[in-house]
Amino acid sequence: MTSAPAVEAVELRKSYGTAVVLDGLTLRVARGSVRALLGPNGAGKTTTVRILTTLTAPDGGAARIDGYDVVRERRQVRSRISLAGQYAAVDEEQTGVENLRMMGRLAGLGRADARRRAADLLDRFDLGAAGGRRVAGYSGGMRRRLDLAASLVGEPSVIFLDEPTTGLDPRSRQALWTVIADLARGGTTVLLTTQYLEEADQLADTVSVLDGGRLVAEGSPAELKERFGAQRLDLRLRDHASLVEARARLGTRVVHHDPGRLEVGVATDGSAPHIRDLLDEVDPARRTVVRFTVRGATLDDVFLALTGHPAAPAATRPEVTNV
Known part of the structure; x- marks a missing residue:
């Protein structure tokens, strides 16, 4: 061999x-x-x-x-x-x-x-x-x-x-x-x-x-997810205006966006200090974030971070920086 x-x-x-x-x-x-x-x-x-x-x-x-x-x-x-x-x-x-x-x-x-x-x-x-x-x-x-x-x-x-x-x-x-x-x-x-x-x-x-x-x-899938955020912080916002403002504050760091659910997601290392810093950045007055969830990152997050848009949704699918 x-x-x-x-x-x-x-x-x-x-x-x-x-x-x-x-x-x-x-x-x-x-x-x-x-x-x-x-x-x-x-x-x-x-x-x-x-x-x-x-x-x-x-x-x-x-x-x-x-x-x-x-x-x-x-x-x-x-x-x-x-x-x-x-x-x-x-x-x-x-x-x-x-x-x-x-x-x-x-x-x-x-x-x-x-x-x-x-x-x-x-x-x-x-x-x-x-x-x-x-x-x-x-x-x-x-x-x-x-x-x-x-x-x-x-x-x-x-x-x-x-x-x-x-x-x-x-x-x-x-x-x-x-x-x-x-x-x-x-x-x-x-x-x-x-x-x-x-x-x-x-x-x-x-x-x-x-x-x-x-x-x-x-x-590897694990390496890519680690590089682009081993975990993801999903934020549920109070209303559409709050969602728009949150997206503007996070800019290119946004890896998940669901307007229908008023959600925005950003990569995080999962530590309490980092999550606290992100919450303070998005909602300094502590009025617009209704709920937050920390979850493991997926390749969808990596794909979005790298290409600027999500992969094709399942219903329509047809068919580097070294880590």
């Missing part, structure tokens, strides 16, 4: 016309780890994945997978990677086992090896009982698991997952999280893009936050 990163991108640049999509992006992903790419729409996540998977050529910079250049050594790169998109790319008219056997044959396996690989993957993804059924009758979660199984037929060393749990119900999402965690424990390097911040918090060893084609923060 080499200590070289499984995925390495150095000063990647990409533009479409006058629109700069990647602006000197550098990433290094350790072997057997899970890396989450976070960022608002247009941050450059998908373009990064397309370059790393040889689907798009960069305008500048370099990228390597297992030491192979994604431009000059595309064949070697493609033999080591797999890509699973937002939606299951399986044949609904075939059964689960037929899909996996077909993928095995396309990957160069003999008939017997393709059968064995299909059976192993169906068991691994808890699809053994459904293997003989047509995929058209599968639930959304089952299709996503089958799609992920299909992407592993060739036993890639690196797998790219683009919004892997889009559209899944909470139970199916949890099941897929277990599968992804098992992949990493088995030595597969996983790079996923997501706007579900809980997903990154649950799965990722390291989170890279992109904004405007640049890396604006990088670290």
Whole structure:
């Protein structure tokens, strides 16, 4: 096992016309780890994945997978990677086992090896009982698991997952999280893009936050939350005028804002002196703060602090400074 990163991108640049999509992006992903790419729409996540998977050529910079250049050594790169998109790319008219056997044959396996690989993957993804059924009758979660199984037929060393749990119900999402965690424990390097911040918090060893084609923060979920406020002080204000005044006093330190509930939140270290100082700053006359709550910071707070706006709300999701 080499200590070289499984995925390495150095000063990647990409533009479409006058629109700069990647602006000197550098990433290094350790072997057997899970890396989450976070960022608002247009941050450059998908373009990064397309370059790393040889689907798009960069305008500048370099990228390597297992030491192979994604431009000059595309064949070697493609033999080591797999890509699973937002939606299951399986044949609904075939059964689960037929899909996996077909993928095995396309990957160069003999008939017997393709059968064995299909059976192993169906068991691994808890699809053994459904293997003989047509995929058209599968639930959304089952299709996503089958799609992920299909992407592993060739036993890639690196797998790219683009919004892997889009559209899944909470139970199916949890099941897929277990599968992804098992992949990493088995030595597969996983790079996923997501706007579900809980997903990154649950799965990722390291989170890279992109904004405007640049890396604006990088670290473990715990490190990022510690850096941008291990805890959060939420203040309930008396009325809308008080809320506006509180936001003005806190300025760019605001990490949570809910006008409907007359709430504003700010990062804090959780100590009594700091909380007291914040309360005195926001409400020096002690008339406008109705209630306050101290809670643990989330990646949503980090995302807001770094990009200036919250991640997409769950109902609409579709699909750095070193720490």
